[in-house]
Amino acid sequence: RKEVEQDPGPFNVPEGATVAFNCTYSNSASQSFFWYRQDCRKEPKLLMSVYSSGNEDGRFTAQLNRASQYISLLIRDSKLSDSATYLCVVRLGNQFYFGTGTSLTVIP
């Protein structure tokens, strides 16, 4: 069983739409949670950390549900520049587990 699972998509949404991604993790002892963004043929970059109380950064909102062992990312008012692959990342001790990513394309 994979430590972290994501729906690979692709998600194709029009500009201005709201889109949500979920990610589940298998180990309840997982300690830290992140969303990274990876553009085509580029390296991953941190989008945001995910805190227990949920957190927001502009149009992006991340939530953590420890009871159900999933994290989510909500993107409001999608922009063309949001087109990328979004990677869910979970830390367990010194190990970092990446999901395979969810592909988003925002269409004009």
Added chain:
Amino acid sequence: DVKVTQSSRYLVKRTGEKVFLECVQDMDHENMFWYRQDPGLGLRLIYFSYDVKMKEKGDIPEGYSVSREKKERFSLILESASTNQTSMYLCASSLPGGDYEQYFGPGTRLTVT
């Protein structure tokens, strides 16, 4: 501006060759990581180092070794390259602890023929 550099963007090696992948960071970070990224499997941690000469195995260390003689440099070594080690290799660094951003290098696309 933070920077992680990797020695090659593309590398082609033959089966059985010894391969060195070099990573250098200029941020004075204690933690450094080596991942490989494969379609359908995502990024998987090979090794990481939390200090000079210190290392810990990640999820898939078999067939790899690492060296960290200086704080800014972390090397990944394939002692005897095999075709199943054809992959994109990404190096990253971060501040100590587990809750800090990892900064990634641009990656090395290694092909073993």
